[in-house]
Amino acid sequence: MKPAAFDYARPESRGEVLKLLADTGSDARVLAGGQSLMAVLNMRLAEPALVIDIGGVADLGYIEIRDDRLCIGANTRQAELLAWPELAEHAPLLARVMPWVGHFQTRNRGTVCGSITHADPSAELPLSLAVLGGEVVLERRHWRRGRRVVPAAEFFQGLLTTAREPDELLTEVRFPLARADHDYRFTEVAMRHGDFALVALAAVIGPDEIVLGAGGVADRPVVRRIPRDRDFDTELNIFAWSLGAESDAHASAAYRRQLVRELGHKLLTQATP
Amino acid sequence: MQAQSTVEALGRFAECGYARERVEDNALLRGAGRFGDDLATTAGTLQAAVLRSPHAHARLRKLDITSALAIDGVHAVLTGEDVREWAAPFAVGVRQPMQHWCLAVDKVRYVGEPVAVVVARDRYVAEDALDAVEADYELLDPVVDPEVAAQADAPVLHEGVGANVVNDRHFSYGSPDKAFAEAAHRIALKVRYPRSSCTPIECYVVIADYDVAAGTYDVTANFQGPFALHSVMARALKVGASGLRLRTPPDSGGSFGIKQGVFAYVVLMALAARKAGAPVKWVEDRLEHLQASSSATNRVTEIEAAVSAEGRISALRYDQLDDCGAYLRAPEPATFYRMHGTLTGAYDIQHLEARNRVVLTNKTPTGLNRGFGGPQVYYALERLMQRIAVALDLDPLEVIRRNLVPADAFPYRAPAGSLLDSGNYQSAIEKGAAEGGLDELKQRRDAARREGRLYGIGYCAVVEPSISNMGYITTAMTPAEREKAGPKNGAVATATVGVDPLGGVTVHVSSTPQGQGHRTVAAQVVADVLGLEFETITVNVELDTQKDPWSNASGNYSSRFAGAVAGTVHEAASRIRKRVAAIAAHQFEVDASCIRFGDGRVTVADDDRLSTSFRRMAGTAHWAPALLPEGEPGGLRETAFWSPPQLAAPDVNDHINSSLCYGFVFDYCGVEIDKVTGRVRLDRYVTLHDAGRILNPAVLDGQVRGGFAQGLGAALMEKFEYGADGSFQAGTLADYLIPTTMEVPEPVILHMETPSPFTPLGAKGAGEGNNMSTPVCIANAVADALGESDIELPLTPSRVRAMIGIDEPDAPEGLEPIKPAAGSGSALQASDSVDMPGDPATVFDAMLDPKILAKIIPGCHDLQAVGDNAYKADVTVGVGMIRARYKADVNLSELEPPHALKLSGVGRSAMGTAEGSARVRLTAIEGNRTRLDYDYEAAIGGKFAAVGARMLQGAARVIIGQIFSRLAVELGGGSNAGSWMKRIVDLFRRLFGRSKK
Secondary structure, eight states, rough: OOOOEEEEEESHHHHHHHHHHHHHHHGGGEEOOOTHHHHHHHHTTTSEEEEGGGGGGGGGGGGEEEEEEEETTTBBHHHHHHTTTHHHHHOOOHHHGGGGOOOOHHHHHHHHHHHHHHTTTTTTHHHHHHHOEEEEEESSSSSOOOOOEEEHHHHHHETTEEEEOHHHHOOEEEEEOTTTTOOOEEEEEETTTTOOEEEEEEEEOOEEEEEEESSSSSSSEEEEEEEEEEEHHHHHHEEEEEEEOOOOOOOOHHHHHHHHHHHHHHHSSSOOO | HHHHHHHHGGGGGGOTEEEEOOOOOHHHHOOOOOOGGGSOTTTTOOOEEEEEEEEEEEEEEEOOOHHHSSSSTTEEEEEEHHHHHHOOOOOOOOOOOOOOOOOSSSSSTTOOOOOOOEEESSSHHHHHHHHHHHEEEOOOOOOHHHHHTTTSSSSSSSTSSSSSEEEEEEEEEHHHHHHHHHOSOOOOOEEEEEOOOOOSSOOOEEEEEEETTTTTEEEEOOOOTTHHHHHHHHHHSSGGGGEEEEEOOOOOOOOOOGGGGGGHHHHHHHHHHHTTSEEEEEEOHHHHHHHHHHOEEEEEEEEEEEEETTSSSSEEEEEEEEOOSSSSSSTTTTHHHHTTGTTTTBBEEEEEEEEEEEESSSSSOOOOOTTHHHHHEEEEEEEHHHHHHHHHOOOHHHHHHHBBBOGOOOOOEEEOOOEEEEOHHHHHHHHHHHTHHHHHHHHHHHHHHHOOEEEEEEEEEEEEEEEETGGGGGGGSHHHHHHOOOOOOOOEEEEEEOOOSSSSSSESSSOOOSOHHHHHHHHHHHHHHTTOOOOGGEEOOOOOOOOTOOOOOOOSSSIIIIIIIIHHHHHHHHHHHHHHHHHHHHHHSSSSGGEEETTTEETTTEEEEEEEEEEHHHHHHHHHHGOOOOTTOOOOOOEEEEEEEOOOOTTOOEEEEEEEEEEEEEEEEEEEOOOOOOOOEEEEEEEEEEEEEOOOOHHHHHHHHHHHHHHHHHHOOOOOOOOOOOOOOSTTTTTTTOTTTTTTOOOOOEEOOOOOOSSSTTTTTOOHHHHHHHHHHHHHHHHHHHSSSOOSSSSSSHHHEEEEEEEEOOOOTTTOOOOOSSSSSTOOEEEEEEEEEEEEHHHHHHHHHHHHHHHHHEEEEEEEEEEEEEEEEEEEEEETTEEEEEEEEEEEEEEEEETTEEEEEEETTTTEEEEEEEEEEEEEEEETEEEEEEEEEEEETHHHHHOOOTHHHHHHHHHHHHHHHHHHHHHSSSSHHHHHHHHOOOHHHHHHHHHOO
């Protein structure tokens, strides 16, 4: 379990990272927290020519509020977000979600943006971004079109597959701030504490509409908008079937669908905590 | 008892029975432990990596190591040819014409089987070279399910045997037929016990060297014993026992039995060192360990009881099918026979019948695993006890009570031969019920049920054998075969106690501890015997077969330390005490019976003036031999060997006392099941142990906690998953789930002490009880909560929820559910469709055009025609950050222009194999367009299947989907990469957004 040989670069500026990505493209991998990449490298599931460690880029580590968005830079650890004192106030969904993300050891290294760009279909952070309708910032080396902002719905495209092009760096993720008349809920079933979700559900409950998202079932987080005057059980059944659940060693497809229905019902009908 | 009188005489110094903190912990907690991988190696030591089979069953046609040897830093590659020349197959415990070499020589029979060893400058280069070895396999049909493997028409693993059942023995004790004929009830159950393992933090480590002048091997390995396997290793290396010097490291990162299996790699790496002409080190990684080290057996058991109207059992009948994997590796089929004498458990059942069949399948060979044989037997027996209670409408605990061996019957001879040494099972159950709060637990259950919650209570009573009889394994042979082979029996333990010239006491034991705390307990025993302070005793547990006393029963297994080894330490220390007493008696001019030991001094009873420090008195043996009494040779070191007379060889009627001691475990638990998630929550778990005399209560509790955590893992989450194709699918600890501290509640641990009359200190083993009791206790509680009889482990939330029942509403109109993946494991089948421009003939012709084919196969670097519609391709495929480069054969067949064809591909890479085929149908649709429908099948084997099980189906779908979406792009013309990405996005939108086929 040793990686194949690769070149390693630890640039100190965003520009240098983007240049390396432009030069190397799909043969490069970006290393931030390394909680997925290191395992993939060691198991030789990927043999990149170049690993670009962005840990030395100082201006990529931040948590800040800009306009109505909570903006998080590519070097910000999950543990930093969880410890951020204003998290519950500005992003109550993330405050509920973060303790479910891995274990405290992995959160100490793993980054928020790394989890988003890895796009594991069972991971909680991509689900949160999708259900909140957030967006990501992708940057590349280009004199004019060097930066684009992609909504979550377009960013997540499938199993570990995103809209990020090989020469792009995900520099920032933006979560919409909490709105006063909205409620944010999250629930998950995993085999063990900190495991990838068998089923994870996140909901934004607004005065007129509920936005419900499911993780761990389809090949990416999937979101459905449910007007509050609809019959929830009917809507949940449609949602459950639409996810195309599959059976694996840990849970059956029927189990996953049923959890979407039953946990979804609980999530949508429970009193605001 | 002798031991007790010694302790009593010591008064305030008594160490035994005291919860002394472990001497081992200081170094371990400081990170100063010395594990196998920490040991210094000789200059020039090379690193090894093992090439392993990606196939479950295949003929190894050719192995080309040329490219691997050409890599800078690679020193040697060991292959089957070398092994044939220098080694012999491993000895097998049953007489069958099958060969198990340390490296595959002609066939591979499980995924992960060693095929070659690369020896290189470092592990990185060695792994690079693994990817460069080209192995050519002819695939054979695999067989994974033991019941299928046992059938006559199953694929056969070992052609010489001609069948997969390699041992079939039938036993009858008493008159079982008569008892069944006369019984008021016959209650039967069939259970399947899954394959799981106890998983240490530290994997295998071997450091091997070959002495070319002497023709001998010198190996350091974290082998745990039994050292009977030293003979197996030496014979495989074609040397005498002295030709294989085997040493063990001072510390162990855990074993739980599994480090027994390193023995095959001791031989392998010894040969690799010989091939390389240099010392070789190999450190097993986690994937290798999970996939190919060893595991417990999975077993299918049909069990039946003859039961009276009152619930009294007169006879038991077992039909057991034990799956030992691809080879019967020593000491198998010991999993059966470790428990053989004890098949009637804690119960007084006179008549017994058993059929034991050992079956081989295309899975990793099995071996020692904590609980060894117990979990499988008790899962059947104790589930049956619960079923009897349900069938007769009795309280389950009452059924247990009515059948227990009577308290006045010890030592009790069980029908198959076990001599249960001591116990009082009735008192144990009363104590457990009272002190564990059974009445309150029942109230909690009743209250929960009144509220409509799912709550159940499970019980189990287990006899925990310890100190294995080295002869039990021969019960697998017929009496006639045993007669020919000569008797085997006993359990020789050894310990050495020495006093150095400065009066320091050093103890050596050949028990190769794996983290239990043997150093602590051995020091406690010696401190008591010699009246010394605990801190002054040094215990060494490293073993060197060339310099240290050992025997075939040495090692760490069958919970033999407390009963056998600590007792032998006591014997060796007592001999030292006797000699020092004689020296002191001579100096003080008194009778030796007047000499007392205590407070670090040697004193004459009733005369405080005659007193000398132990140090000085013992030092006399070194410094002043002239002052010694007649017959005292000087120097001070005693090695004791001990073997209990009760461990006889199996008799002509197959009676076998399979172990020396039999502890008792009584467990019960309350579980609550979440009706939605199906999660099993332990409300309370009570476990009572009678392990004879307790030497260190803290060490014992540690054993109970560890066994409980592993038993809980086996009950709720652990299973080695194999695909129907034999692919191994639990290659990471994210696939093979073991409970963490978050999942393990604190059990209520209770003790009682009924000393064993057969061990020097009255102690019995207690290291494995909860591995035997906890899985079935939890299963019984779940059975009680759900009113179900068919309980299969592990009780995952999904499985439990399925038992509760999923009353699923239909899919809404217009939303057809995606066809679920068929087959099991890595094989998957599904259908999809994509619309494309052009009429069917255009589409058909495009697919036959190699230029277009090269463009539509994702990541295709090169496509060369090798025949009609047959190509060789070089392809890099993957999803997200994961990528692998495959050499692939691509074929187009079953051509029916312009309506249908079949596109298939087989790829090989360092990541393993990938196979896929798609049947394509083309239908003209409006607007000069074509609908391309395809049914595909895909299977992935080797490393990716092992570590990527969670992602497999999605990944295969993405890649196959890409082929046809790219075809659509090609036919659309003028497309660039960006737009085919968009097509894929559209494809996925369709997959999940709207109706699909």
